[in-house]
Amino acid sequence: MSTQPLLEVRDITKRFGGVTALNGVSMTLFPGEVVALAGDNGAGKSTLIKTISGVYHADMGEIRLNGEAVKFATPEAARGHGIETIYQDLALADNLSIGANIFLGREPMRKAFGFLPVLDRAKMAEAAKETMARLDFHVTRLTAPVGNFSGGQRQAVAIGRAVYWNAQVLIMDEPTAALGVPEQRKVVSLIQTLKAQGRGIIFISHNLQDIFAVSDRIVVLRRGTLAGERKIAETNHDEIVKLMVGG
Incomplete structure (x- = not known):
């Protein structure tokens, strides 16, 4: 694996009026790696991916792509830099x-x-x-x-x-939701192919089984903050659930 991250999110804070949706969140993504984003509804997952992909603009912090600081005025600008988001509705x-x-x-x-x-x-x-x-x-x-x-x-x-x-960074929002087991396997196989091509994938899912099947690391958000980060090989479902709920 490359020693330089493909994507770095550094101390991102995003507020909507009096509500702090993200508070000093950081994460990295390396080429050929799948990083899962886990957390309950309202944890900040959607806000984070929309900040990375140019939908929202961070109030504080920075995003670096291949070592260079970037700011995206629009999602089109993010796509132009090789960041693509595949939302649950697929937009087909x-x-x-x-x-x-x-x-x-x-x-x-x-x-x-x-x-x-x-x-x-x-x-x-x-x-x-x-x-x-x-x-x-x-x-x-x-x-x-x-x-x-x-x-x-x-x-x-x-x-x-x-x-x-x-696209060098693919953000996949609930890609296995509403799919049967054979179809889920196909999507997991597609993700393995993307990994082998050296692309970085941010994988958002409520399904811990899918997360453990495809991811290398898990970044857990809780109430807009970073609750923890674990390598898949060094954790289990129970620990991730405890990080998500704060137990």
Whole structure:
């Protein structure tokens, strides 16, 4: 594992009026590592990932990417630096193909009849094929609308979109929620593939079983503060629950 963190969050504080949602929270993420964020509702998980991804701006503290301090005015700016967030709703257009979803809002154009710009569908189809192959996820219906796909396949499309645009940090918000056991296994397999490619993953889940299955470390938040951090190999479910509830 690289000695330099891919992402560093240093003493981040975020307030909403009189409410302190995050109070001096720090964490690191290395290339090829999965760090889980655990905590009850209201612990600050969503605020932290939205601060990392440019939705919110921290009141104090700093974020460093590959050793350099960064400030993102918008989520688009964070994406431009290789930070992609895959929210629980996946933000896919169900009526469009895998390729069209990969390029959603960034559609490639080509010239037709010498001057008329039209959608480059061939490029979109090729990108879909290559991206799914990179994830070792094989679908035969590349032109089918993603609304026809299973939950695990849809998750793969959302991950594929992030990979195509060269995300180095993937923030995955409850990626296994509402999936059956076989589909959960597919998502875990996708995460292992991303790890092997040297990407860093922040994994948010209420499911401790999933957290222990995919993560290298767990960062536990409680009421906006860092309650503790543990390596998976050196902890157990009971200890993490105690950190979450303050027992």
